[in-house]
Amino acid sequence: MTRAEKENRLQVLKALAEEKVKEYNEAMQDGKFDEVSKLDTEITDTVNEYTSIVRDMCFEDCAASDDPMMAAVTALSFMTIGVKDTKKGDEKLPVREVIEKERQIDLLKLHKFVDGGIGHNKEWVYMIEKFNLLMTCQKAKDLGVDPTAINDSYAMSEIAKGYDLGKNPASKTNLLKTLTAIVQAMVGDEYKPVSHDVNFLLSVYSRKSRKALTVTCANHKYMRGYIMEICHRIVTGKTYEVDYKRARNA
DSSP: OOHHHHHHHHHHHHHHHHHHHHHHHHHHHTTOHHHHHHHHHHHHHHHHHHHHHHHHHHHHHHHTSSOHHHHHHHHOEEEEEEEEEEEETTTTEEEEEEEEEEEEOOHHHHHHHSTTOSSSSTTHHHHHHHHHHHHHHHHHHHTTOOTHHHHHHOOOOHHHHTOOOOSSTTSTTTHHHHHHHHHHHHHOTTOOOOHHHHHHHHHHSEEEOSSTTOEEEOOHHHHHHHHHHHHHHHHHTOOOOOOOOOOTTO
16 A cells, blocks of 8 residues: 555544444434444444554654664554543443544564664663563562562563673662663663653553452563653653642642
């Protein structure tokens, strides 16, 4: 498909999604739940095709730039469509609408898309995977868990498993040094993270699991996304924010 053909297809898909959503809402109101299920699948397929096309267009734009990694990090995301359900009326039935939404660029997919890969050091992918393993092991130690089993069974590539990030790269005293090496492998030696970037990474890296007394650490995709956000902050000069529940009268 040419660029023009892709843009035309996007218009067709958005109109189709909106029509299917209208039919979905009507079927929901009439209690035709078999039809609702069928339309839900059709809407999902339409949204997925739309997203696939705009992702490819984003990748093409990055690949055509002088520095695809920098282009991706600067943009951070691309716009696609999605659906949102809002409960309305006395019966609180979900009413669906088509919305625009941001999707973060997947750096690994872009790395595979671009001939020769992206980044100043193409091994940034393996560096992040090894860093992720070591961060997980460090989290286990912090919680009083023996990290041996994690180290022996962690899902990662063989190249990443053997990658050397230096002595104790995930220790609190060396985190900034390790993060600096990864960021510079991605976007260049002139860019350096600071302690705020380390604190951001530590803040988002793990979350409470549904299972009692259990913490879930980031998988490789999320870890790449977090470090991409750090690179985005550095190259754009932005600052971090804290999201919290505000008092109604604030």
